[in-house]
Amino acid sequence: MDHLNALRQVSLDLDGLIVAGFSISGLATYLQIPALDVCFDLGECPLSALPINHVFLTHAHGDHARCLPRHWQLRRMLGNPRAAAYFLPEVIRAGCEGWIRAEAQFEGVPEDGALTPAFHGLVASEALVALPHRPDLRVRAFDVRHSVPSLGYTILAHKRKLRAEYAGVPGPELAALRKRGVDVQVDVDDPLVTFIGDCVGASLVEQAHIWASPIVIIEATFLEPGEEALAAKKMHTHLADIAAALDHLGDRVATRHIVLKHFSMRYAREQVLALVAAGIPAAFRDRIRVLL
Numbered sequence: 111m112d113h114l115n116a117l118r119q120v121s122l123d124l125d126g127l128i129v130a131g132f133s134i135s136g137l138a139t140y141l142q143i144p145a146l147d148v149c150f151d152l153g154e155c156p157l158s159a160l161p162i163n164h165v166f167l168t169h170a171h172g173d174h175a176r177c178l179p180r181h182w183q184l185r186r187m188l189g190n191p192r193a194a195a196y197f198l199p200e201v202i203r204a205g206c207e208g209w210i211r212a213e214a215q216f217e218g219v220p221e222d223g224a225l226t227p228a229f230h231g232l233v234a235s236e237a238l239v240a241l242p243h244r245p246d247l248r249v250r251a252f253d254v255r256h257s258v259p260s261l262g263y264t265i266l267a268h269k270r271k272l273r274a275e276y277a278g279v280p281g282p283e284l285a286a287l288r289k290r291g292v293d294v295q296v297d298v299d300d301p302l303v304t305f306i307g308d309c310v311g312a313s314l315v316e317q318a319h320i321w322a323s324p325i326v327i328i329e330a331t332f333l334e335p336g337e338e339a340l341a342a343k344k345m346h347t348h349l350a351d352i353a354a355a356l357d358h359l360g361d362r363v364a365t366r367h368i369v370l371k372h373f374s375m376r377y378a379r380e381q382v383l384a385l386v387a388a389g390i391p392a393a394f395r396d397r398i399r400v401l402l
């Protein structure tokens with residue numbers, strides 16, 4: 111049962127990018143990517159998450175959200191002077207602030223002394239939002255369907271590149287153009303990683319843009335044949351939904367690493383591995399990683 115210990119982190123090396131965390135349905139989900147300075151969800155808050163300056167909350171369910179206040183409180187307690195940026199769906203922002211104030215009150219902090227973290231409420235949009243502590247990164251939020259409002263997030267590398275029409279133009283000429291106010295560069299944002307908390311399997315096709323990310327991290331709560339209706343009822347993804355989405359999208363899936371997480375507690379570790387191996391189409395099997 112060791113795979114159910116939420117503070118025992120699993121670490122995956124995805125072409126040199128280390129992702130570390132834990133995700134079992136109902137227990138906890140959190141995933142840190144230190145090299146990008148981001149953490150998705152905080153169903154637990156290990157000390158390793160404290161230096162991370164950007165936290166993305168997918169939805170309000172306790173196994174994903176429970177330790178967000180802890181991250182904020184522990185950083186202050188340990189004297190980290192930087193305010194972390196907390197991103198979450200705008201529709202739950204006021205509720206989250208109320209929750210943190212209620213917790214402060216519960217601990218005896220006078221109402222006018224209760225602080226809340228710096229929240230960035232996001233709505234689904236193609237517009238990209240800059241990460242305050244990482245000028246080289248942007249985030250795109252998109253809706254996924256779950257039993258409560260839920261966002262998925264894509265982190266993108268942001269660069270300014272020379273416009274194609276100026277390729278080969280000598281430096282001094284470019285400088286002269288710039289001086290005349292010509293914008294010779296264009297914004298380029300390349301997806302790096304997409305993370306979804308909880309969603310129905312249909313979201314994987316409705317939000318087909320996610321498959322442009324080299325890394326996609328998705329839930330696979332239910333795995334066993336015959337549990338498809340149960341997954342749909344609970345608004346979670348079944349392994350068969352993932353297989354169907356991959357079959358349907360085929361070559362449009364540019365993703366190199368598809369990380370599965372958030373398995374139901376009912377499965378033993380070996381069972382998860384065997385069911386995943388049996389349920390994923392052969393063409394995609396070598397791209398599947400299991401956060402377990």
Ligand SMILES: [Zn+2]
Nearest residue numbers: 135136173308
């Ligand atoms: Zn969950």
Ligand SMILES: [Zn+2]
Nearest residue numbers: 169171256308
């Ligand atoms: Zn949930």
